[in-house]
Amino acid sequence: MRGLELLWGLGERPNRGRRPAFTLEQIVRTAVEIADAQGLATVSMRRIAERLGCTTMSLYRYVPGKAELLDLMTDAVMGEVPLADAAPGDWRTRLELSARADWGLYQRHPWILRLPAGRPALGPHGFAWYESVLRVLTATGLPPAALVHVFDLVDAYVRGAARDALDAAAVERHSGLTDEQWWAARAHFWDAVFVPARYPVVASLRAAGALHHPRDRGFEFGLRLVLDSIETFVRNQPNARDETSGRYETLCPQCGNPVSRPASTGRPRTFCSDACRQRAYRARRARPA
Amino acid sequence: MRGLELLWGLGERPNRGRRPAFTLEQIVRTAVEIADAQGLATVSMRRIAERLGCTTMSLYRYVPGKAELLDLMTDAVMGEVPLADAAPGDWRTRLELSARADWGLYQRHPWILRLPAGRPALGPHGFAWYESVLRVLTATGLPPAALVHVFDLVDAYVRGAARDALDAAAVERHSGLTDEQWWAARAHFWDAVFVPARYPVVASLRAAGALHHPRDRGFEFGLRLVLDSIETFVRNQPNARDETSGRYETLCPQCGNPVSRPASTGRPRTFCSDACRQRAYRARRARPA
DNA sequence: AGCGTATGCGTACAGCATAAACAATGAAAT
DNA sequence: ATTTCATTGTTTATGCTGTACGCATACGCT
Structure with missing residues (x-):
């Protein structure tokens, strides 16, 4: 307390x-x-x-x-990471920037990933970050439950990838050897146990030099795929029924309230009210980024 | 050593x-x-x-x-987790099963995620696991570098999601309160700081009950999206050029050697030799799973 | 001046990993 | 049968860690 x-x-x-x-x-x-x-x-x-x-x-x-x-x-x-909704662009580019910003944060302060991550940081900065990313995601038009799932997906991937990359880097730093040298130093040991016949795929990938990349190359690859999957998911159910919660609602990117969809026209609305629409417009004018 | x-x-x-x-x-x-x-x-x-x-x-x-x-x-x-290539099915269902098996492992032994993860576990069981998953991935026909990237993506996601879920569960256990009760107990505190006007989206999602799910619901959602993205990635470049390494090669799922593509027919081959093809066939007959 | 309070500090303790010296054991060599 | 000696188990000691407790000090208010 x-x-x-x-x-x-x-x-x-x-x-x-x-x-x-x-x-x-x-x-x-x-x-x-x-x-x-x-x-x-x-x-x-x-x-x-x-x-x-x-x-x-x-x-x-x-x-x-x-x-x-x-x-x-x-x-x-x-507090170091720029808020996701401060950048211009559609939700995908903003989400991408946000993920990269997180990646950068974990590079500068690897120790965060060693800490348990309970409800998003609980602090003012952590909460502001949480809010901003979720706010960006409201632009997808996804219903609440799916929206949170998408957030969790991106968060889990970025944290996981950062952790894996940093662990690998830590091993390098600890042993003072690069990945390549490390394998070489233990070569005679592997020759005894690591019979290529037993691990043909690993051996072959290693021979092809595919096991060592610049750290962020793999991150970017995975990030693109994750964002792709989210995009097609969004496209495939435009403001459609949320299978997990059974709601039809969408969230207003300005005030966060559910946006009711007018039954007459099938066209989904973005904001919950005209006031919110105008507020968002003015806010964008005031900070043209 | x-x-x-x-x-x-x-x-x-x-x-x-x-x-x-x-x-x-x-x-x-x-x-x-x-x-x-x-x-x-x-x-x-x-x-x-x-x-x-x-x-x-x-x-x-x-x-x-x-x-x-x-x-x-x-x-x-x-050693507890069943090997990915022991199950029948195409690469996607096998990869999915493998990811779920990992998820289960992390549920049973959460402490693994608190440990640094250096080169895949270094032990015989870890290495066998590594090999088996990579072997399954050879069925995608992806070239070496992309194949490793795909592995890293799945691994990063599963580990990240498991960590997030377990951290949340740990907070619950530690405080002896469920997520719902925890929020309620601090309600008067949030009322002072957590003005909904400042965090409208979070507040709204919370009100909609979208912030709390059964732990594995979110995992399954993300897993499906990740696998989807991999599948379309594979489909979009069938044995095509690997942008990251510039190779055209594919790996034989039996021996792991690169598979050369015959220039005459455009049709990609699966195995590197007829011997490997037959060996794989006999292996499948012997263990029909 | 004097009181109340919050701060700064020294001591003390339990717990941790582990280095080093020493005692106990038991198979092989004589 | 006795000696030899590698190997295991124990004892003692060192330097870390977080932090509970008690006491002296400095500061604002009356």
Whole structure:
């Protein structure tokens, strides 16, 4: 509970008593720096305090425990990624940009992927991100349940791909060898166990050099396929019945309310009301991107 | 290096000296049991030893360190999942079954997803799994680089989705509340910060009940889309040029060697030689599944 | 000036992985 | 049958970790 208040910056500073020597933000920032540089495992309360020039226990005046600090770190870096609905374009290009932005975030702060990911980050930045991506997805015209499923699909893919890529990179860094060298160093070992007859496809792919790519090449490949599949899914059921929830509704990209489809004309509406349509128009004029 | 020998069971038991009281397999099994029951964080050398009825340091006679033990645990449970090429059917249904089997594995042993995933598990079971999935994918006729990309895509999605689902479940278990109750308990807090006007889409989706599904519903949705995208990708370039590597080759599903396409007839061949074709036929007859 | 309060700090403790030295065991060599 | 010695099991010790507790200090308000 306390953690939420910290995340959302609700702690009203009492005007009695001694003044704090640091700010919460300072602490979080140093923790992030350590995690970025040396990895999540090396982030300890002692090391943070040491770098800040105070004792370990002083930190506990600002944060209930390490778990809450990790939450704060996550939400802090979530503030770096540009919001999906700030970019121009149709939903696909915006979603693509958003996914790439996430990918970039995970490259800069790999430790996020080592943390459990409970309800989307819970913090203000994480929530803003969540909202913006979902808002972009409303342009697909998909009903609520399917929309959330699509979000989950993209999120799962990006996180999974980033994790796999970073794990591979971490192994390289840890052993100090590139993937190629690593295989070569263990060549004599593989010759004993790894009889190509037993693993013909892997052996052949390895010989063809297909097992090693630049890290983001595979990501881009998969991302395109995922987006393709979403696009055809959307195209195949234009505002159609949602099989999972049984609703016919669509969400207004401006206010998020369900948009009723007029029974007379089959043409689906985008906004729930004329007011929302105009608000969206004005908002686009004000920020032409 | 020592770790690899352990993984592949290459330690020839010396006939001099005291007899070991346990087997490596016993140790690994108890470690897996602890991880399954209480989570990865509670797996400590002390606890394993305690459950086995020996001292902590005894374990280090069997395993160089905890890292190697974790590798052994991973490969041990990888042995549970049925091989992808053991099932009948075309590549898509086999790939689908394989993905679902992985999903099941992650459900039974969530701790795998908390571990770094370096080169596919490195162990015999992990390698057999790797080979079997890639072998199934050879039936697509895709050239090496694209084939590996497709594998990575499926793997990234399944792992990502499993992680997201399990993290959500973990939060539920930890707080002892379902997702619904959790939101309700913090309702008064959200009312202060979470003004629906600021997050209209999330608020609306929440009101529509679209944010909570049975865990595997979303997985199945995403899996279908991912497989769809792969299928159309395969259909759109039947044994065509691989844009990433510039090769025209295909892999023989039997021996894994590249299959040269006869320039005369445009029709692509499946196997690299008639011997391989017959071997595959006999193998299928022997194990009709 | 003095009170109340929040902060800063030192100590202490339980738990962790594991390095190093030492005791127990049991098969092979003599 | 006794010695030899590789191999296993145990004991002790080190340096990490997060954090509970108690106390001295500094600051705002009355």
